Amino acid sequence: MSHAPRDRVKWLIAISVVVLYALIPVLWMISLSLKKSSTIGTDTSFFPSDPTLDNYSALFKSGSDFSRALVNSFGIAAIATLIAIVLAAMAAYALARLQFAGKALILSGSLAIAMFPPISIVGSLFNVWRNVGLFDTWPGLIIPYMTFSLPLAIYTLSAFYREIPWELEQAAQVDGATPFQAFTKVILPLAAPGTFTAAILVFIFAWNDFLFANTLTSTANARTVPATLAFFTGASQFDQPIAAIAAAAVVVTVPIIVVVLIFQRRIVAGLTAGAVKG
Amino acid sequence: MAKIQLEDVTKRYPDGFEAVKHMDLDIADGEFMILVGPSGCGKSTALRMIAGLEDITEGLLYIGEEVVNDRTPKDRDIAMVFQNYALYPHMSVRDNMGFALKLAKVDKAEIDRRVEEAAKVLDLTQHLDRKPANLSGGQRQRVAMGRAIVRNPRAFLMDEPLSNLDAKLRVQMRAEVAGLQDRLGTTTVYVTHDQTEAMTLGDRVAVMRAGVLQQVDAPQQLYNDPANIFVAGFIGSPAMNFMPARVDGSVVRLPMAEVRASGPIAANGGGNGLIAGIRPEHFQDAALVGADKRTGGATFRARIDLLESVGSELYAHFELEHEGVESAELAELAQDAGTAEVPGAGAGNVVARLDPASQVRQGAEAELWVNTSRVYYFDAATGGRIFAEGAR
Numbered sequence: 001m002s003h004a005p006r007d008r009v010k011w012l013i014a015i016s017v018v019v020l021y022a023l024i025p026v027l028w029m030i031s032l033s034l035k036k037s038s039t040i041g042t043d044t045s046f047f048p049s050d051p052t053l054d055n056y057s058a059l060f061k062s063g064s065d066f067s068r069a070l071v072n073s074f075g076i077a078a079i080a081t082l083i084a085i086v087l088a089a090m091a092a093y094a095l096a097r098l099q100f101a102g103k104a105l106i107l108s109g110s111l112a113i114a115m116f117p118p119i120s121i122v123g124s125l126f127n128v129w130r131n132v133g134l135f136d137t138w139p140g141l142i143i144p145y146m147t148f149s150l151p152l153a154i155y156t157l158s159a160f161y162r163e164i165p166w167e168l169e170q171a172a173q174v175d176g177a178t179p180f181q182a183f184t185k186v187i188l189p190l191a192a193p194g195t196f197t198a199a200i201l202v203f204i205f206a207w208n209d210f211l212f213a214n215t216l217t218s219t220a221n222a223r224t225v226p227a228t229l230a231f232f233t234g235a236s237q238f239d240q241p242i243a244a245i246a247a248a249a250v251v252v253t254v255p256i257i258v259v260v261l262i263f264q265r266r267i268v269a270g271l272t273a274g275a276v277k278g
Numbered sequence: 279m280a281k282i283q284l285e286d287v288t289k290r291y292p293d294g295f296e297a298v299k300h301m302d303l304d305i306a307d308g309e310f311m312i313l314v315g316p317s318g319c320g321k322s323t324a325l326r327m328i329a330g331l332e333d334i335t336e337g338l339l340y341i342g343e344e345v346v347n348d349r350t351p352k353d354r355d356i357a358m359v360f361q362n363y364a365l366y367p368h369m370s371v372r373d374n375m376g377f378a379l380k381l382a383k384v385d386k387a388e389i390d391r392r393v394e395e396a397a398k399v400l401d402l403t404q405h406l407d408r409k410p411a412n413l414s415g416g417q418r419q420r421v422a423m424g425r426a427i428v429r430n431p432r433a434f435l436m437d438e439p440l441s442n443l444d445a446k447l448r449v450q451m452r453a454e455v456a457g458l459q460d461r462l463g464t465t466t467v468y469v470t471h472d473q474t475e476a477m478t479l480g481d482r483v484a485v486m487r488a489g490v491l492q493q494v495d496a497p498q499q500l501y502n503d504p505a506n507i508f509v510a511g512f513i514g515s516p517a518m519n520f521m522p523a524r525v526d527g528s529v530v531r532l533p534m535a536e537v538r539a540s541g542p543i544a545a546n547g548g549g550n551g552l553i554a555g556i557r558p559e560h561f562q563d564a565a566l567v568g569a570d571k572r573t574g575g576a577t578f579r580a581r582i583d584l585l586e587s588v589g590s591e592l593y594a595h596f597e598l599e600h601e602g603v604e605s606a607e608l609a610e611l612a613q614d615a616g617t618a619e620v621p622g623a624g625a626g627n628v629v630a631r632l633d634p635a636s637q638v639r640q641g642a643e644a645e646l647w648v649n650t651s652r653v654y655y656f657d658a659a660t661g662g663r664i665f666a667e668g669a670r
Contacts, residue, residue: 167364170331174435175378175425176352185377189368 026253032246040242055247066248068220069228073252076138076224077206080145084202085195087146088153093183095154096161097169114151118144122215129216136218144212149202156201160194161187196263204256225252279464280342280432281307282328287337289323289489297323299489300337308463310456312480314470316512316614320489321469322437328467329358329435341432352381357426359436363418365410365425371397372406375424382429396428399458416447423458433465440475452478471614473513477501485509487607506663507656508607510555516593517611519628520603523554523655530554530655533600535576537650543664551658553603558593560652561630563638564645575649580628585640592632594644600626607661 027046034051035043043049059066094100095107125144126135134140164187172182188195213227220228229248232241282305289298298320305311313321326332328339330351338345346354357378365374373380375396376389384392397403400420410418419439426434439455440448456479459466470476476483477497484494485508493505504510510518521533529536530543532554543552564577580596587593630646638644655664 165362165364167360167362168366170329170351171358171360171364171366171425172377173331173351174329174356174358175429176381178350178352181381186366190366 037243055243065220069225073224080142080206081203084146092157096158110151145206153198156198160191283340285338290335310466310481312476312483314476315486319486355432357431359439361438363422392428396424436468507661516629518555523552533598534578553656555654558631560649562647563636564647567647594630
């Protein structure tokens with residue numbers, strides 16, 4: 001093991017390079033968000049010469065579109081996640097446990113939806129939504145988010161359910177549970193890590209989406225943060241809103257980082273399922 | 279508590295495979311019934327049909343006086359112990375045991391009382407608040423039993439409940455299960471592939487093969503009076519020795535002796551061919567058999583290939599010159615036991631259980647005695663038992 005210390009140094013260097021490579025844009029964004037918008041062009045150092053939180057306070061000052069967009073983002077992502085997970089949990093359970101006609105069709109169909117490029121339907125969706133009155137509303141975004149994240153959630157969850165010994169449900173049935181009780185009292189708690197994983201993945205998908213949010217909204221009524229950022233303007237028309245965008249970008253990134261940090265263990269456990277044993 | 283009755287029950291899968299064929303079985307109220315057979319014989323399927331986890335294709339199943347074919351498991355009032363215990367990993371031992379009562383909306387105090395009572399019986403009191411993952415195999419097994427007994431159901435169904443335990447614990451738990459069933463007096467159906475378990479536990483044992491019930495009898499009866507070659511070969515350890523026999527006028531020729539042929543054997547022997555079966559304990563070291571008793575059998579000489587002493591008994595393995603026996607039933611048993619893959623096993627190899635006082639030596643020739651009055655005869659084609667005169 002005489003190579004161990006040298007190996008460790010090599011590892012440290014390699015890891016540092018990767019981490020720096022991944023983090024520099026984020027750090028640069030934070031740095032930008034702390035600079036005065038008037039000094040952006042001149043203050044080229046990484047550490048702002050005169051750090052300020054003005055950009056952040058401007059984001060949240062009363063009447064700003066940003067606060068409203070944040071509410072939209074949270075609400076739409078949360079509702080889409082909730083509906084998608086409830087539907088996916090039941091669909092995945094059926095796919096994992098039951099034999100029924102058309103099972104293969106449903107599986108391949110949901111896979112096809114996952115492969116489907118959203119951009120190809122966004123134009124027609126725009127027209128349909130305008131005609132049925134879903135344009136620029138929360139449901140108008142919740143529906144496509146839910147649809148496009150369902151296949152992923154179904155696949156993740158059915159993999160989880162398959163890992164759970166079937167005897168557990170049978171034991172519950174013999175113990176006097178209805179199939180629904182067996183599902184809610186035995187299977188769901190055991191599949192909780194998988195459900196969390198799927199929920200986080202769906203939430204992140206909805207939270208990050210720009211395409212639908214930009215196309216299917218026109219006002220602050222339903223516009224989410226990523227779309228709102230595109231409509232940021234500077235203090236005057238000659239003023240680039242770079243610092244403000246940077247501050248907003250930091251604000252939208254934080255919840256994702258927090259969620260991932262909190263559920264890191266569960267996500268890892270979820271992605272490496274198989275720990276469920278009778 | 280209730281009796282369980284299977285009336286011409288058949289399980290046919292969509293692909294046409296019949297796991298259980300026309301099974302008739304009456305299990306009396308309070309009886310401990312064992313279903314035993316090699317893997318794939320349909321015993322678990324039969325149990326799962328009683329539990330309601332498998333649909334019954336044809337036939338009627340009674341629990342108590344009612345036909346329960348179309349009832350879901352929860353409406354049959356039965357408790358089941360699974361091979362892998364199927365404990366709910368996210369619940370404490372207390373919640374595992376109380377789950378059924380909670381679903382039945384029994385009030386909290388009553389649940390606690392019954393769980394604690396069961397825990398006391400099973401020596402689980404100090405583990406009540408632990409999770410199954412933190413328990414040993416034996417403890418998990420007891421929790422699974424506890425989950426069944428707190429409900430006080432009409433019947434217990436057990437699917438190889440001891441097969442995941444190591445040998446010593448299994449023997450101990452076997453005694454515990456027998457004692458528990460005796461005390462509670464609940465009708466129990468117990469599935470196992472282990473004939474020792476079957477022999478020691480049950481009031482009666484039902485032997486199954488390829489979905490067909492072979493024989494249902496008390497353990498000793500099954501051992502002494504097997505209905506066919508399959509039951510004879512399956513029950514008993516070491517297993518019965520089989521060898522070809524030939525009827526020659528008024529005698530039956532075995533590879534090592536001649537026996538006087540009696541009515542049914544003389545009549546049948548010429549047709550399908552005959553297989554003789556001799557249990558290991560019906561051999562003896564000739565030197566230890568008194569001259570007066572020798573008349574009940576025959577002596578022969580054989581070279582002892584292997585001698586195994588287990589202290590109280592001595593197992594002598596030797597070869598007999600014969601061409602082996604052809605029997606689908608025996609081939610299946612060998613397959614199940616894994617002996618089919620052992621080279622040299624089977625044809626001609628005989629195991630004898632001798633008195634430990636015997637002086638026979640490994641590798642040397644010995645004079646052995648066989649009790650010819652205890653030879654079983656089977657029809658080589660059908661596997662059916664051919665009874666010697668007046669044996670039944």
